[in-house]
Amino acid sequence: ATLCLAAKHLRLVRGASPGSSKATDPLRHVTAGLRASSSRTHFPACGRPREGTAGNNRGDAAAMASLPKGEGAEELIAQSCASLGACSRDTPKLSPEEIQTRLKAVPTWTLDPQGVAISRKFTAKNWKSALDFVNQLSIVAEEEGHHPDVHLTNWRDVEVVASTHAIGGLSLHDFVLAAKLDTIDVTYSPKWLRENAAVSEAE
Numbered sequence: 316a317t318l319c320l321a322a323k324h325l326r327l328v329r330g331a332s333p334g335s336s337k338a339t340d341p342l343r344h345v346t347a348g349l350r351a352s353s354s355r356t357h358f359p360a361c362g363r364p365r366e367g368t369a370g371n372n373r374g375d376a377a378a379m380a381s382l383p384k385g386e387g388a389e390e391l392i393a394q395s396c397a398s399l400g401a402c403s404r405d406t407p408k409l410s411p412e413e414i415q416t417r418l419k420a421v422p423t424w425t426l427d428p429q430g431v432a433i434s435r436k437f438t439a440k441n442w443k444s445a446l447d448f449v450n451q452l453s454i455v456a457e458e459e460g461h462h463p464d465v466h467l468t469n470w471r472d473v474e475v476v477a478s479t480h481a482i483g484g485l486s487l488h489d490f491v492l493a494a495k496l497d498t499i500d501v502t503y504s505p506k507w508l509r510e511n512a513a514v515s516e517a518e
Contacts, residue, residue: 387420391494396459399488408484417490424477424493431485432478433493438507439471448473451499459495461488471504 400406409417411430418426424433439445445467452475456462464476475496477489 385420385422385494387417388494388497391417391420391491392498394487394491396461396488396491399491401460402479402481402486402488404481406479406482406486406488408479408482409486414485417487421490421493421497423497431483432476433485433489434474434476435493435496436472436474437501438504439473440502440504442470444502445471445473448499448501452496455495455499456492459488459492461492463489463492463496 414426414430418424418433421433421435424435426433439448449465449467452463452465461477464478466472466474466476468474477493478484479486479488
């Protein structure tokens with residue numbers, strides 16, 4: 316299924332109305348497209364068909380969805396960790412209320428039980444796909460001057476953890492970075508997509 320998963324866009328290229336309540340679920344519209352189309356799972360930039368395809372295949376169009384833009388996502392993406400200044404003990408720590416507000420912008424990220432870090436997990440299609448994401452993450456992190464912890468296990472399971480170590484908690488830097496990492500194209504495991512879409516629909 317050819318999908319577009321980028322935090323910069325909220326609406327489906329073709330599908331549910333942006334105003335529907337289900338449009339806020341990052342994986343709600345994935346399952347139908349996976350069932351209707353082939354096993355292809357590369358996610359190009361939003362609205363751009365795979366090379367060599369006409370881009371009008373009914374199954375592909377139905378499955379071409381985006382991650383929700385999230386309330387405040389564009390504001391975060393427009394900012395720069397570098398412009399916020401280097402992290403130090405003087406970096407403002409976000410309050411629990413501010414954290415909950417910022418989480419709305421990055422719905423694929425989860426707050427840890429201690430409230431000091433946010434993380435995103437997924438299973439890539441294969442080793443190369445996982446490494447491609449990590450390599451792109453490295454470029455973004457270097458440009459921003461803010462570096463998350465990255466874990467690659469079982470040859471394709473990826474976990475990214477963002478936290479501001481200097482203050483032992485979360486700062487605006489972490490959410491700016493998370494929003495920008497969500498714009499990286501990823502080739503996911505089809506099984507992982509199906510299972511997570513089913514979980515999202517059940518919730």
